[in-house]
Amino acid sequence: MSTLSVARRSQWPVWLCWLAMVLDGFDLVVLGTVIPTLIKTQDLGFDAVGATYAATISLVGVGIGALFIAPLSDRFGRRRLLVACVAWFSLFTIAVAFAPNVAMFGIFRLLAGVGLGACLPAALAYMNDYAPAGTAGKSTTRTMTGYHVGAVATAFLAILVVPDWRIMFVVGGLAGFALVPFLWFRLPETLPPVHAEHGAGIKGAEGETAEAHRAVAARAHRPIAVPSAEPEAAPASMLAADQAGERASFRDLTRKPYPLVALGIAVASFMGLLLVYGLNTWLPQLMSSAGYTVSTGLVLLLVLNVGAVVGLIVAGILADKHGTKKIVLLWFGLSALFLAVLSIKIQSEFLLNAAVFVTGVFVFSSQVLVYAWVSQLFPARLRGTALGFAAGVGRLGAIMGPAVTGTLVAAGIAYPWGFYVFAAAALLAVLALVTVPHAIAPASGQPSDVGRS
16 A cells, blocks of 8 residues: 555544544633523523532543543553543533533533543544654644634634523534544554554454554554454563553653653643633633723634634644754743733734734643643653643643632732733743753663653
């Protein structure tokens, strides 16, 4: 089979992982689009306290999924976990539309979040397994553009269907269910097939599996391991790889040479998602506090996310060309600078939109570059675990960002102090990442399949 046909077929994983991120983008903004209606109509008994409960418990679910479910992709395979988590998320997202009260609304959002929280690390780990050598940055950032495309598309959908808020969750759930069969039949496994029942074969994309594994192995510089039609004894090297995959857990991150690396990544991820969720939740209110109109604040939120898509594309290209560490440090540093600039009242509408656009370019792709770097630093057997750890700790920042900014809003000092807090968070991320090496030298006795930025 020609290389060209393999390349064409490889577009299936690219687009399917991208669509999985679109679901994550849906979840980012869907609650924000329906909360005003729920509070205004008091449907299900919602008030400000109930809305806070629903928003918080949703993020808790996503954090649980990232921390405790995503690492299972190192043990059972990326494909299986993606299929299961998308189906789980879709089921409980539809269930939200039929919640009888605020308590059940929150529980369904919690359960949906558990499934969705594992999707991001698993999808990014998959793309870094599958991507050609030297393109981890571009593969990660390109996949994550789906996150912001999903956020923008959901906002537009809300304009069309709200105040009928239930349709939002039904559409989100049905979209997930529509994606499941494509994930099952068109997504080949990227881990050695011994992870998938020791050579029993991958059920999805059966006619393409062997060639896909050869292509994946060649790109990742791994020995070729093609699933056979009948189970047979696995070679010793494959059994060793399988055992390493079975042992993969957060305990591995506490062993040399990983602890200080994991700590630096955790701090940066926490600060990165604090910025992402804090800005997406409170930017309109911050701009309103600065004296801008409410409509201007909503437009600026859209401009911010458009800038994010552009930033993701540019950041991935530069990271692969110049090294991920250099670019992520530059990106967080420029994020701090432009967030501080937004604390200054800008009279020109054009300059204001330009400043917010450029801020979006750097802020959101900074966090994604952290994921790209994690994918390169850790060996394939720990990639899902490390990404789950980074995303899970980051979700704590996602909870803290809106909470801290909300406290400033309640105190009447959101402007300009909200932007000062965001700028400080970006600087803390820079300080944390400075301590992380360009590459990890494996400890004695450990596999040497670590990536390089």
